Amino acid sequence: MGNEEKYVERKGRLTPVLALATLVSTFGSSFQYGYNVAVVNSPSPFMQQFYNQTYLERHGTPIEDSFLTLLWSLSVSMFPLGGFFGSLMVAPLVNKLGRKGALLFNNIFSIVPAVMMGASEVAGSYEIIIVSRILVGICAGLSSNVVPMYLGELSPKNLRGAIGIVPQLFITIGILTAQVFGIRGILGNSSGWPFMLALTGVPAVIELFLLPFFPESPRYMLIQRGDEKKARRDLQRLRGWEEVDEELQEMRVEEQSERAEGRLSVLNLLSFRSLRWQLVSVIAMNMGQQLSGVNAIYYYADSIYGSAGVKESDIQYVTVGTGAVNVFMTIAAVFIVESSGRKLLLLIGFGICCGACVLLTIALNFQASVEWMPYLSITCVIIYVIGHAIGPSPIPYVVTTEMFRQASRPAAFMVAGSVHWLSNFTVGLVFPFLEKGLGPYSFIIFAFICLATLVYIWAVIPETKNKTFLEISQLFAEMNGAEIVVGTADPDTEELKRSGSWQEEAKVTAF
Numbered sequence: 001m002g003n004e005e006k007y008v009e010r011k012g013r014l015t016p017v018l019a020l021a022t023l024v025s026t027f028g029s030s031f032q033y034g035y036n037v038a039v040v041n042s043p044s045p046f047m048q049q050f051y052n053q054t055y056l057e058r059h060g061t062p063i064e065d066s067f068l069t070l071l072w073s074l075s076v077s078m079f080p081l082g083g084f085f086g087s088l089m090v091a092p093l094v095n096k097l098g099r100k101g102a103l104l105f106n107n108i109f110s111i112v113p114a115v116m117m118g119a120s121e122v123a124g125s126y127e128i129i130i131v132s133r134i135l136v137g138i139c140a141g142l143s144s145n146v147v148p149m150y151l152g153e154l155s156p157k158n159l160r161g162a163i164g165i166v167p168q169l170f171i172t173i174g175i176l177t178a179q180v181f182g183i184r185g186i187l188g189n190s191s192g193w194p195f196m197l198a199l200t201g202v203p204a205v206i207e208l209f210l211l212p213f214f215p216e217s218p219r220y221m222l223i224q225r226g227d228e229k230k231a232r233r234d235l236q237r238l239r240g241w242e243e244v245d246e247e248l249q250e251m252r253v254e255e256q257s258e259r260a261e262g263r264l265s266v267l268n269l270l271s272f273r274s275l276r277w278q279l280v281s282v283i284a285m286n287m288g289q290q291l292s293g294v295n296a297i298y299y300y301a302d303s304i305y306g307s308a309g310v311k312e313s314d315i316q317y318v319t320v321g322t323g324a325v326n327v328f329m330t331i332a333a334v335f336i337v338e339s340s341g342r343k344l345l346l347l348i349g350f351g352i353c354c355g356a357c358v359l360l361t362i363a364l365n366f367q368a369s370v371e372w373m374p375y376l377s378i379t380c381v382i383i384y385v386i387g388h389a390i391g392p393s394p395i396p397y398v399v400t401t402e403m404f405r406q407a408s409r410p411a412a413f414m415v416a417g418s419v420h421w422l423s424n425f426t427v428g429l430v431f432p433f434l435e436k437g438l439g440p441y442s443f444i445i446f447a448f449i450c451l452a453t454l455v456y457i458w459a460v461i462p463e464t465k466n467k468t469f470l471e472i473s474q475l476f477a478e479m480n481g482a483e484i485v486v487g488t489a490d491p492d493t494e495e496l497k498r499s500g501s502w503q504e505e506a507k508v509t510a511f
């Protein structure tokens with residue numbers, strides 16, 4: 001080893017500590033999130049039977065059909081509602097307990113409901129399941145934010161992108177795992193379902209035992225805790241080399257300049273004219289992403305395939321196939337998103353989803369009279385999943401990062417997250433009633449939402465690929481009718497200063 005090596009910027013390596021910390025946290029947290037999305041799909045007939053039975057024992061009469069639908073849609077949709085609450089808890093928890101600390105604490109919201117759901121049948125209570133779904137939802141809402149933050153702060157710059165994909169991948173693997181366990185011969189039957197629901201506690205327990213051996217985010221240790229010794233030691237373990245002074249210094253500088261830029265609150269974001277169309281666009285994209293019905297497919301896949309006339313015994317395998325396509329497309333999308341225009345992919349993605357929904361409506365209408373219609377329906381759902389995976393699923397996150405600058409980004413992500421979970425909740429709650437009321441035409445609503453989102457994107461959202469932040473701000477400034485002062489570091493903070501809510505703390509100069 002030469003002496004001059006010190007002066008060359010070294011590329012971060014995927015050290016065993018970093019790789020294992022990534023695996024433990026994504027398996028322990030992101031995987032569970034996906035698992036709980038799909039876990040209620042396959043066992044739903046048996047669980048509804050249990051609801052009916054329980055009701056009968058309590059009241060002496062069988063449950064009414066509409067009340068059962070309500071109880072069931074609540075059991076499904078309490079998960080995204082919990083996700084909304086969980087995402088609101090992120091900021092206080094990561095600052096108080098740290099990133100790793102928040103992930104460890106979060107396991108309470110998995111292990112407790114896992115035990116409750118496992119005991120629900122014995123206890124003869126469907127209320128327990130509904131409450132547990134809120135708790136596992138909180139777990140998902142927290143982990144969907146904290147895992148990317150934790151891994152982003154552990155990774156060296158050159159690996160941040162690649163490691164950032166791992167949580168998303170584990171979510172889809174979690175969905176697929178729940179679909180496999182849901183096969184009738186495995187756990188998707190009248191005796192297996194409580195056990196299947198309780199299995200979500202297993203990754204949580206594994207994480208609880210293994211994650212303490214891995215480092216807390218060095219950035220958190222250094223900046224929020226001021227513990228330089230521990231930050232240095234952890235960073236040395238993560239990087240696999242001794243000289244980490246430079247990176248520690250970088251963290252300090254980065255933090256100072258972030259502070260100098262100030263930080264917008266959600267209220268600022270909602271009231272600033274210079275950010276109006278960016279904000280509307282984030283809301284439109286996230287609503288479009290969820291209200292286009294993608295999660296309806298994972299929550300209710302079996303029921304959709306059932307009404308499409310797919311043979312009862314084949315449904316479980318078709319559902320597993322859909323999940324496998326989703327995993328594959330999530331991997332493929334990484335390469336597609338990197339190399340194509342964002343706007344183009346959003347338009348193509350929503351276009352494909354819209355077309356697939358229209359075709360599915362036709363197929364559902366003719367399934368009684370034409371023998372091969374169920375195959376067309378299966379194809380439509382799979383095309384829909386592919387269309388969603390190349391644009392509507394991954395891109396809103398990328399574009400939100402690109403449309404907002406440092407100072408306004410946290411508030412923008414707060415708004416995006418809330419819209420995401422509340423729209424997800426709406427679909428989970430309403431879909432069973434839609435299916436009952438509109439039959440084959442329920443997918444026309446999704447087609448319409450895809451089309452509306454497509455038109456909005458086409459008309460309003462500029463292409464952001466290969467544009468600098470300044471260029472993007474200028475494109476939006478014209479729409480917002482707001483002057484942009486060229487030469488300022490960040491136009492958003494200019495407005496923050498003018499609005500008088502510029503805080504003292506934010507005035508710290510960078511150097």
Ligand SMILES: *[C@@H]1O[C@H](CO)[C@@H](O)[C@H](O)[C@H]1NC(C)=O
Binds near residue numbers: 062
């Ligand atoms: C509830 O169970 C009873 C008998 O066990 C059955 O006749 C009835 O159709 C079930 N109700 C629903 C809504 O599934």
